[in-house]
Amino acid sequence: MRALTVVPHRAGSLALTEVPDPEPGPDDLLVEGLAIGICGTDREIVAGDYGWAPPGRERLVIGHESLGRVRRAPPGSGFAPGDLVVGLVRRPDPVPCGACAHGQFDMCRNGRYFERGMKERDGYASDLWCADKSYAVRVATGLGMDGVLLQPSSVVAKAWEQVDRVGARAWFEPRTALVTGAGPFGLLAALLGVQRGLTVHVLxxxxxxxxxxxxxxxxxxxxxGDVEDVMASIRPDIVIEATGAAEMIIGAIAAIGPYGIVCLTGVTPGGRRITVDAGTLNREIVLENAVVIGAIDANLSHYVAGARALAEADPGWLARLITRRVPLRRYTEAFERREDDVKVMLMNE
Structure with missing residues (x-):
């Protein structure tokens, strides 16, 4: 079968290659790959900046934002041929740590987890793929190809869950949220904020x-405009940071109000330094009981929450979020950066 593969840490190695068909185990779904979403992590892997092939292999099948149609499902699995499904990205470490042992592999303590399409496990950019029934989530049929948005939705669903958990340390009745960044993560975070009944602002x-x-x-x-100016005018209770830009992060933390929560979901590239008055920043956080947290990846409960949010969203709006739909035969185009891109989807023909 065809698969989109790279040699990790080798720029220019992206290729559409022939690989053996997967062999499903007794608990596995056999899935026809329909599409993958392309994100910044995929571009980093293609550029040779990131990624690890499965042990004993040179090439890695990429693609962690999946969508597929079930061809075969184990009896009693709750899945059936024809179901639209998404495969989870992370798998618990084999030890496992305490978090992984309790199904919270998104919070792995020892870093020995695996990630499909990124870290020692093949991804979903192939004609066929397999997934254990415990690591797949059904997508509402009405979503169609827009179900490829589930993986990023799961990450922002986790971010909102973490905000709730932190807020519950005392009386918490947020009304206003600011999302920094209007890429796919930011827009989906805004969607979930609106669904929660908050007044949402996006910068x-x-x-x-x-x-x-x-x-x-x-x-x-x-x-x-400037994040601190915007925050001064709207006074958000919550900030979901989805840019990874250092200036935006520091500005949001510095400007958050009493009992405010800043949740960081964007990953900042290294190598750039900015000057920060750490003493003043610390003083404001401590004296105002503010909180800064990070959130990345997702476990099964977050995928379920993300699927629910997508099913409740306006289908026309979700379709507009995917600004380019590229056929697999033109795969190089999917990794080009274009000015009006929001989300790019690579489709199997």
Missing amino acids: DRVTVGPKPSLVADLGAAYHT
């Missing part, structure tokens, strides 16, 4: 293209 640097109208059509407010 991004662009003034043209699809992002401002996507935010407006959620019933949220779109802003450009």
Whole structure:
């Protein structure tokens, strides 16, 4: 079968290659691959910056944002041929640590987890793939190909869950949220915020293209400009940070109000330094009982929550989030950065 593969840490190695068909185990679904979403991590892997092949192998099948159709399912699994499904990304470490042993492999303590399409396990960019029935989630049929948005939705579902858990340390009744960044993670975070009944604001640097109208059509407010100025005007209770930009992160932390929560979901590249008044920053966080947390990846409960959020969303709005749908035969185009891109989907023909 065909699979999109790379040699990790070797730039220019991306290729559509022939690999053996998967052999499903007794608890595995056999799935026809329909599409994968492309994100910044995929581009880093293709650029040779990241990724590990399965042990004993040179090449890694990429693709962690999956969508497929079940061909064969184990009896009693709860799945049936024809179901649309998404495979989970992370797998618990083999030791396992305490978190992994309790199904919270997104919070692995020792770093020995595996990740499909990234770390020692093949991803989903292939004609066929297998997934243990415990690591797959059914997607509402009505979502169709837009079900490929489930993996990023699961990550922001986790972010909102973590905000709830931190907020529950005392009386917590947030009303206003700011999402920094109007990429796929930011827009999906805004969607979940609106679904929670919050007044949602989104901050991004662009003034043209699809992002401002996507935010407006959620019933949220779109802003450009300095993060501290925006926060001073709207006074958010919660910030979901989805850019990974160092200046944005520090600005949000510095400007959050009393009992405010800043949840970081964007990963900042290393190598760039900025000057921070750490003493003042510490003083403001401590004296105002503010909290800064990080959230990455997701476990099964977050995928389920993400699937529910997508099923409740406006299908037309979700479809507009996917701004390019690229056939597999033109796979190189999916990794090009274009000005009006929000989410790029690579489709099996």
